[in-house]
Structures are given as C-alpha cells and as structure tokens.
Amino acid sequence: MTTKIFSNLPPPGPPGETRLRVFSVTSGKGGVGKTSIVTNLAVAFAKMGRRVLIIDADLGLANVDILLGLTPAANIHSLLRGERRIEDILTEGPCGVRVLPASSGIYELTHLSAEQRISLLSHLDALEDRFDTVLIDTGAGIASNVMYFNAAAQEIIVVVTPENTSIADAYALIKVLTQNFGEKHFHVLLNMVQNEFEAINTFRKIERAAARFLNLSLNYSGFILRDENVRKAANAQKALVEEYPVTPASRSIRFVAEGLLASRLRTGMKGTPQFFWKRLLSEEQDAVIQGIPG
Ligand SMILES: Nc1ncnc2c1ncn2[C@@H]1O[C@H](COP(=O)(O)OP(=O)(O)OP(=O)(O)O)[C@@H](O)[C@H]1O
Ligand SMILES: [Mg+2]
Numbered sequence: 001m002t003t004k005i006f007s008n009l010p011p012p013g014p015p016g017e018t019r020l021r022v023f024s025v026t027s028g029k030g031g032v033g034k035t036s037i038v039t040n041l042a043v044a045f046a047k048m049g050r051r052v053l054i055i056d057a058d059l060g061l062a063n064v065d066i067l068l069g070l071t072p073a074a075n076i077h078s079l080l081r082g083e084r085r086i087e088d089i090l091t092e093g094p095c096g097v098r099v100l101p102a103s104s105g106i107y108e109l110t111h112l113s114a115e116q117r118i119s120l121l122s123h124l125d126a127l128e129d130r131f132d133t134v135l136i137d138t139g140a141g142i143a144s145n146v147m148y149f150n151a152a153a154q155e156i157i158v159v160v161t162p163e164n165t166s167i168a169d170a171y172a173l174i175k176v177l178t179q180n181f182g183e184k185h186f187h188v189l190l191n192m193v194q195n196e197f198e199a200i201n202t203f204r205k206i207e208r209a210a211a212r213f214l215n216l217s218l219n220y221s222g223f224i225l226r227d228e229n230v231r232k233a234a235n236a237q238k239a240l241v242e243e244y245p246v247t248p249a250s251r252s253i254r255f256v257a258e259g260l261l262a263s264r265l266r267t268g269m270k271g272t273p274q275f276f277w278k279r280l281l282s283e284e285q286d287a288v289i290q291g292i293p294g
Pocket of ligand 2: 034035036058064
C-alpha cells in the first residue's frame with residue numbers, strides 16, 4: 001500500500017477541481033528545443049500558479065534534470081523494488097516544479113510487466129490531487145516510446161524550427177500520429193525563429209500540407225525567438241525564464257504559456273490525474289506502439 005506522506009509533494013488543490021492539462025512536447029527532428037521548452041514552459045506555468053509535473057520520457061543526453069541542475073536521488077527502478085516512495089523519486093526544481101524520471105534504462109514505462117504497471121499505478125494514485133499540469137518531454141521521431149507518450153497525452157505540442165528537415169520531419173510525425181493513432185489535433189510551436197514572420201511562414205508550410213494530404217487543421221501556438229541566452233541558461237543549469245526573465249526567448253515562452261492555458265484543443269476527455277495515469281499505464285497503450293520501430 002502507498003504510504004501517504006506528502007512532504008515532497010505540492011499541497012492538494014481545491015476539492016472537485018479537475019482542470020488537468022497533459023501536454024506532450026514532441027518533434028520529428030531531434031535538437032529542435034523540446035527539453036528547453038518543457039523546462040521553461042514548466043517554470044512559466046508554475047509562475048502562473050499551476051502545479052506542474054514534468055515527465056522526463058526521453059533517454060537523450062541533455063535531459064530535464066541536467067538542464068535544471070537537479071540530481072535525482074532515485075528513479076522508477078527503486079520505486080518498483082519498494083525501496084523508495086513516489087515522493088522520493090519526484091525531484092523538486094525551480095518554482096516547485098516536480099520532475100518524474102520516467103525513463104531509466106530498462107525501466108522504461110513502455111517495458112513494464114503487468115505487475116509493475118499495477119504497482120506504479122497504485123503509487124501514482126497518491127498524486128491524484130497534487131498536480132494540474134503535466135508536461136511530457138518525449139524523444140524525437142516516430143520511435144515507439146515517443147508514440148506511447150504522445151498517444152497518452154491529452155494535447156500534443158509539435159516543436160518545429162524553420163529548417164526544411166525539421167518541417168519535413170514534423171509533417172512525417174503528424175502524419176503517423178494521425179494515420180496510425182487517430183490523433184486529430186496538434187499544437188504547433190515554432191522555435192529558434194528570427195521573427196514572427198518567419199514563424200508564421202514556417203507554420204503555413206506544415207499547415208498547407210496537413211490540410212491538403214491529411215485533412216487536418218493545426219493549431220498555431222506561437223513562437224520562441226532564437227536567443228543565445230537559452231544556451232547560456234542551459235550551460236548554467238538554470239531555467240531561462242528565471243535566469244534571464246526579460247530576454248526575448250523568455251518573453252516568448254511566457255506568451256506561449258498564456259496562450260496554451262487559454263486554449264483547449266480536446267474536449268470530452270476526463271481531466272483527472274488518475275485517468276491520465278490509467279491511460280498511460282494501460283495494457284491497451286501497448287497496442288499503440290505495435291508496428292512502429294522501437
Ligand atoms: N530558442 C532558442 N534559441 C537558441 N538556442 C536554443 C533555443 N531553443 C533551444 N536552443 C538550443 O538548442 C539546443 C537543443 O535544444 P534541446 O536540447 O532543448 O533540444 P531537444 O529537442 O530536446 O533535443 P533532443 O532531440 O536531442 O532531445 C540546445 O543547445 C539549446 O540550448
Ligand atoms: Mg531533449
């Protein structure tokens with residue numbers, strides 16, 4: 001049974017409030033800024049009063065912990081072996097943002113046994129009323145792990161830069177998510193752009209292809225300017241929006257965060273953390289990755 005000691009968890013939210021938002025942040029091409037965006041959107045959301053959980057679902061090198069200068073004491077492995085409690089594996093970052101290291105080598109969520117899933121689900125149930133915003137940092141491309149998290153999230157944010165390869169790979173990702181997983185709604189977020197004109201121009205290219213070949217309309221979620229301070233903050237292992245709050249990229253991130261909270265792409269989906277965890281850890285979720293290269 002889960003021990004309900006919540007020293008390392010945010011306080012419970014007001015009873016009966018189910019305004020959970022679950023965003024996966026994904027991309028076709030690697031290196032387009034997903035992890036930078038997840039960490040900074042998380043801090044921006046937290047500053048707007050949201051109780052934020054980051055699920056670090058990417059095994060890549062520059063992960064969320066490193067970007068925020070965190071040193072997780074434990075991972076899912078020690079939770080599943082009964083050595084740690086859920087609150088011990090959540091690491092606390094800036095502004096109270098919590099990070100769940102979801103991928104830890106062999107203990108990826110995609111590879112858990114039925115017993116491990118049930119065990120994890122019972123631990124995660126303890127988080128029921130602790131978070132209202134979940135951001136998932138997925139890997140890039142159409143690998144099974146990426147699809148798994150995108151299919152579980154309520155809302156998918158596709159990050160694109162103005163390069164042609166990024167545009168082509170973003171389109172390919174959207175195509176697979178639409179044709180193989182029935183996803184119909186996508187936020188598209190432009191990163192590393194020189195100005196708004198370049199952002200809209202880039203968005204239009206994907207939008208046109210999606211409308212013509214997939215019969216989809218995409219949601220333009222704004223842009224983040226190319227800004228050397230993003231790299232500087234990462235090197236200093238600080239959140240950009242904290243370290244350089246008035247730099248152009250920080251301003252764009254706040255603007256994007258406000259826009260995302262004001263919009264809602266999908267309706268009719270139950271907005272409780274419990275429902276999300278069940279969806280994430282259901283055996284059905286395995287079906288979504290069938291036939292996709294891992
Ligand atoms: N708006 C920006 N302006 C300038 N540099 C940026 C911006 N966004 C991200 N970067 C830089 O681009 C590089 C890649 O960013 P990041 O690691 O966040 O990408 P990613 O999509 O998570 O990569 P991966 O696919 O490898 O996980 C980093 O050096 C980061 O500092
Ligand atoms: Mg990354």
